[in-house]
Amino acid sequence: MRLSQAFQPTLKEVPAEAQIASHRLMLRAGLVRQSSSGIYTWLPAGLRVLRNIATIVRQEQDKIGGQEILMPTVQSAELWRRSGRYDAYGPEMLRIKDRQDRELLYGPTNEEMVTDLFGGTVKSYRELPKMLYHIQWKFRDEIRPRFGVMRGREFYMKDGYSFDLSYDEAVSSYYRIMLSYLKIFRRLGVQAVPMAADTGPIGGELSHEFLVLAPTGESEVFYDAGWDEIDWDNIGLDPQEEEDFQKLREIVKTTYSATDEKHDLSAWESVPEDRRRGGRGIEVGHIFYFGTKYTESMGVEVSGADGAPLHPHMGSYGIGVSRLVGAIIEASHDEAGIIWPEEVAPYRAALLNLRPGDELCDQLCETIYSRDPEGLLYDDRSDRAGVKFNDADLMGHPWQIIVGPRGAKAGMVELKHRASGERSELPLEEALAKLGLG
RNA sequence: CGGGCAGUAGCGCAGUCUGGUAGCGCAUCAGUCUGGGGGACUGGGGGUCGUGGGUUCGAAUCCCGCCUGCCCGACCA
Numbered sequence: 165m166r167l168s169q170a171f172q173p174t175l176k177e178v179p180a181e182a183q184i185a186s187h188r189l190m191l192r193a194g195l196v197r198q199s200s201s202g203i204y205t206w207l208p209a210g211l212r213v214l215r216n217i218a219t220i221v222r223q224e225q226d227k228i229g230g231q232e233i234l235m236p237t238v239q240s241a242e243l244w245r246r247s248g249r250y251d252a253y254g255p256e257m258l259r260i261k262d263r264q265d266r267e268l269l270y271g272p273t274n275e276e277m278v279t280d281l282f283g284g285t286v287k288s289y290r291e292l293p294k295m296l297y298h299i300q301w302k303f304r305d306e307i308r309p310r311f312g313v314m315r316g317r318e319f320y321m322k323d324g325y326s327f328d329l330s331y332d333e334a335v336s337s338y339y340r341i342m343l344s345y346l347k348i349f350r351r352l353g354v355q356a357v358p359m360a361a362d363t364g365p366i367g368g369e370l371s372h373e374f375l376v377l378a379p380t381g382e383s384e385v386f387y388d389a390g391w392d393e394i395d396w397d398n399i400g401l402d403p404q405e406e407e408d409f410q411k412l413r414e415i416v417k418t419t420y421s422a423t424d425e426k427h428d429l430s431a432w433e434s435v436p437e438d439r440r441r442g443g444r445g446i447e448v449g450h451i452f453y454f455g456t457k458y459t460e461s462m463g464v465e466v467s468g469a470d471g472a473p474l475h476p477h478m479g480s481y482g483i484g485v486s487r488l489v490g491a492i493i494e495a496s497h498d499e500a501g502i503i504w505p506e507e508v509a510p511y512r513a514a515l516l517n518l519r520p521g522d523e524l525c526d527q528l529c530e531t532i533y534s535r536d537p538e539g540l541l542y543d544d545r546s547d548r549a550g551v552k553f554n555d556a557d558l559m560g561h562p563w564q565i566i567v568g569p570r571g572a573k574a575g576m577v578e579l580k581h582r583a584s585g586e587r588s589e590l591p592l593e594e595a596l597a598k599l600g601l602g
Numbered sequence: 603c604g605g606g607c608a609g610u611a612g613c614g615c616a617g618u619c620u621g622g623u624a625g626c627g628c629a630u631c632a633g634u635c636u637g638g639g640g641g642a643c644u645g646g647g648g649g650u651c652g653u654g655g656g657u658u659c660g661a662a663u664c665c666c667g668c669c670u671g672c673c674c675g676a677c678c679a
Contacts, residue, residue, distance in 0.1 A: 173612090175612095175613065175614095175629090176613080176614095176628065176629080176640065177613050177614045177627095177628065177629090178613085178614080179613070179614085180608085180613090180614070180615090180671095180672075181671065181672050181673095182672095183672080183673070198671090200670080200671085201670085201671065201672090255603095256677080256678080273679090302679080304678070304679085306677080306678070307603075307676075307677060307678090308603095308673095308674095308675085308676095308677085310672085310673080315678075315679090319679065320679095321679050322679090323679085373679090374679095382678095447678075447679065448679070449679070450678090450679060482679050483679070484678095484679030485679085486679085487679055488679090516638095518637080518638055519637070519638090522637095547640085548636085548637060548638090548639085548640075548641065549637070549638040549639065549640095550638075550639035550640050550641080551639085551640050552638095552639085552640095553638080553639045553640085554639065554640050555640085557639090566638080568637095568638055569637090569638090570638075578638095
C-alpha cells in the first residue's frame with residue numbers, strides 16, 4: 165500500500181477521550197475511530213490486525229478439530245426463553261423489536277443458538293464429538309464501556325462450543341482447548357496465563373480465564389513462576405495428543421495462578437517465596453465446562469450406543485479478538501508507538517522513501533515495493549524524513565526499510581528493527597533476503 | 603446506576619467568572635525555500651460555540667431542560 169493513497173489518518177495530538185496507551189495509540193496510528201460509546205469503526209490498518217488475529221485463531225481451532233460456522237448477530241427472544249436466560253441475562257442484553265413487534269436481541273453470546281442448531285441436526289452418539297466455532301460481532305450493553313476496544317459494547321469474539329458424550333470426554337475437550345488457546349496467545353506475541361475463574365452467567369463448574377500480562381491490566385494477578393518457564397516450543401504439548409493435554413491438566417493443577425477475586429492466600433503461601441509472581445492482567449479469553457445445562461434445558465438429546473437418549477456435555481470457549489488488539493498494544497509499545505508482533509502486524513515493513521522525487525531513491529523504492537505491494541506500506545509522501553520516522557514508529561511495523569539519497573548511490577538501504585531499535589545498512593538484495601523478499 | 607468532569611474549526615485548547623466584532627497552536631489548501639527524527643516563510647479556506655427553551659437592546663458567556671462523551675466505583679471476551 166502506498167501511504168500517500170492509504171486511508172490511515174495518523175494524529176500528532178492525542179484525542180482527549182483516550183486515557184490508556186492502547187486506546188491513544190490506536191487512535192493516533194489510524195486503526196480505529198470511535199462511532200459512539202463503546203462502538204468503533206475499524207479503519208484499513210486496524211482491520212488488517214483484526215483479521216490477522218482471527219486468522220491465527222482460526223488456524224489453531226481448525227487444528228484441533230474445530231469447524232467454523234457463522235451464526236447471526238440478531239437472535240430471537242424465543243430461543244433464549246427456552247434456556248431460561250432471556251429473563252436471567254439482565255440489562256446487558258440489547259433487546260430489539262421488529263416491525264411485527266416480535267422480540268429480538270443482539271447476541272451477547274451463542275450457547276442457545278448453537279445448542280439449537282446442534283440438536284436439530286445431530287441425532288446419534290456416532291456423530292460426537294463435535295466442536296463448532298464462529299467469529300462474530302457481539303453486543304453487550306456494558307455498564308461502563310472504556311479503554312477503547314478493550315471494553316467496547318460491540319466487540320468481535322471467537323466463541324466455540326464443544327459437544328461430548330461424557331463428562332470425561334468433555335473435560336478432555338476442555339483441556340485440549342486450553343492448550344490450543346495457550347498456543348494462540350503465544351503466536352499473538354503475548355504471554356497469557358490461565359487462571360481459575362467464576363462461571364458467571366454462562367453457568368457450569370469448570371472455568372478458566374486467560375490473562376495477558378500487561379502493566380495496565382484491569383485485574384491483579386498472582387501466579388507461580390512455573391507459568392513463565394514453560395518452554396512451549398519444545399515441551400511437545402500437542403493439542404491433538406491426549407497424553408499432552410493431560411500433561412497440561414497436571415500443570416494447571418500444580419502451578420498456582422489466580423486473579424485477585426479468586427486469590428487463595430493459603431495456596432499462595434505454599435508457593436515458595438522466590439517463585440511468586442505478581443502483576444496485572446487483561447482478560448482475553450474465557451473457557452467453561454457446563455455439562456448438560458443447555459442440552460437439558462433446551463431438550464437436546466442424541467441416541468447412545470445402547471439406544472437410550474442422552475444429553476451431550478458442552479463447553480464454551482471465548483477469545484476476545486477485538487479486545488486482543490488493545491491487549492497486544494498494552495503489552496507491546498513504547499514512547500514512540502506500537503510494536504507489533506510479527507504475525508499480527510498490519511504490514512510486515514514500512515518502506516520509507518526519504519527523498520521522493522530523487523530519481524535514485526524513487527527507483528530503489530519502486531523495486532523494493534514491487535516485491536510485495538500487499539505486505540509493505542510504502543511511505544511515498546512528500547513529507548520530511550522526521551515525519552516518516554515518527555509515523556513508522558507510531559504504526560509499529562516490525563521492520564522499516566529506509567531508503568535515502570546517501571545510501572541509494574551505493575545501492576544500500578537501511579533496515580531498522582522496531583522492537584530492538586537495531587539498524588543496519590545493507591546492500592539491497594541482502595536486506596530484501598533478510599525480510600524474505602529476495 | 604451512584605459520584606465527578608466536559609462539549610467552541612479535523613485534533614489539542616483559550617475565551618464563560620465580569621454578556622457587546624469567535625480566537626490560538628497543530629492539521630489543511632496555494633506558493634517559495636528546505637531535505638536523515640514531526641522544518642521555515644508568505645498568503646488562503648474552514649464555526650448552527652452539543653441541543654431546545656428562557657432572561658436581555660444584545661448570549662459561547664447568565665438560568666432551566668434535554669442529548670452526547672469522558673473519568674472513578676460494582677460487572678464482563
